[in-house]
Amino acid sequence: MSNQLTDEQSQELMDAIANICGEMELEPEQILDGIARSLMGACSALGTANLTVSVDNFGQCEVKLLEHAIAE
Numbered sequence: 001m002s003n004q005l006t007d008e009q010s011q012e013l014m015d016a017i018a019n020i021c022g023e024m025e026l027e028p029e030q031i032l033d034g035i036a037r038s039l040m041g042a043c044s045a046l047g048t049a050n051l052t053v054s055v056d057n058f059g060q061c062e063v064k065l066l067e068h069a070i071a072e
Helices: 007-023 028-045
Strands: 050-055 059-064
Touching: 007 028, 028 059
Parallel strands: none
Antiparallel strands: 050 059
């Protein structure tokens, strides 16, 4: 199994997130805040202190957790 989502999986996940954000009537800043918090929470829960996700020809996202934020 690949470490990366397929394009189809990625689109399905983004659509689900967009639908939930629409139902919650979130503003753009709230959406970005929620996604960032969710990403940091997932990294902490999975014991990953540093994560970099790169998408060719698009961009990069980086998460660096403080040492005490990592779940044991």
